[in-house]
Amino acid sequence: MRYFVAFSYFGKSYHGWQKQPNALTVQQVLEETFSTLLRQPVELMGAGRTDAGVHARQMYAHFEVDGIADKEDLCYRMNSFLPDDIAISGIYEVQDDAHARFDAEERTYEYWIVQEKNPFYMDTAHYIKYGLDLDKMNEAASLLLKYTDFECFSKSNTDVKTFLCKLKKAEWTIQGDVLVFTITADRFLRNMVRAIVGTLLEVGLGKCTLAGVEEIINSKDRSKAGVSVPAKGLYLTKVSYPSHIKLKS
Structure with missing residues (x-):
């Protein structure tokens, strides 16, 4: 069974x-x-x-x-x-x-950022002390929804057959003292979320423009995207399935 x-x-x-x-x-x-x-x-x-x-x-x-x-x-x-x-x-x-x-239809990840040193987030969030432009980061996140090919954010030398992903959500919110990036898609490439967050942080720090983000995506070149942020801030939060596969309790 x-x-x-x-x-x-x-x-x-x-x-x-x-x-x-x-x-x-x-x-x-x-x-x-x-x-x-x-x-x-x-x-x-x-x-x-x-x-x-x-x-x-x-x-x-x-x-x-x-x-x-x-x-x-x-x-x-x-x-x-x-x-x-x-x-x-x-x-x-x-x-x-x-x-x-x-059979998984959607997967959702969160990435946590804190901007004040806090020992209780030492293993659960990425600490960035510099100011971030949240509005620009959300503008850049919304651009991702226009695209389906995310080769530029994929781990190099991977053996995947396609770099296509259908994004349904990508946004930054403030939840208490944590800045949370939430992203939902049908599938994700290896290292994809951490590379996306690294790129969006460059926008928030004023190191990359909105046009620059689109250039990175269109380049399909991992070396042009931002660095991968540390793993400790990344959470798989939800996996969704069609109701028909569920049977007896």
């Missing part, structure tokens, strides 16, 4: 989501814990990949096992065994062909 698991994690201690040799990852920890408690090999397919140090408030993965008698009890036992920086919020039975990655 196929199941979805919903979970969250604080990414500081992990080398991203995807299993890698000689590096601790979220996928590895979850698979080992599931396999131990269910007493059968469990392999997870995640909704996507997050890089080293990136956090997830909502992430999904699917897996197949012979059957789970009590999903709520398994969640409780999983959380008891998992480290404090990974938590499971639910296990759901889904259609046999449901796919955590390919």
Whole structure:
């Protein structure tokens, strides 16, 4: 039977989501814990990949096992065994062909900026002491919605077959003492959000114009875009699926 698991994690201690040799990852920890408690090999397919140090408030993965008698009890036992920086919020039975990655319709990320030194944001936000023009940053963010090819913001030497993404939202807001960039799309390229934020910050600092942003996008050249901001400020906050894949509670 196929199941979805919903979970969250604080990414500081992990080398991203995807299993890698000689590096601790979220996928590895979850698979080992599931396999131990269910007493059968469990392999997870995640909704996507997050890089080293990136956090997830909502992430999904699917897996197949012979059957789970009590999903709520398994969640409780999983959380008891998992480290404090990974938590499971639910296990759901889904259609046999449901796919955590390919069936995801939208993904939303947030990036957090703070402008005053604060030890409580040391591992959760990027600190920038210089003044930022938020209006210009939002004007530049709105320009992104005109485009679909984001090769200029993709990690170099990647093996993806297309750089096309359908953006639905890109905006900066002030939430308390945090400046939050929220971006929603059907898919994201590796390093894309961090490169976008780095470029928009250059606009906010007066180092790049709105016309310059469009030139960067049209160039399809990663070297022309801004530097990637640190991973610690990036959060995967939502993954959306069509309702038809959800089955019994």
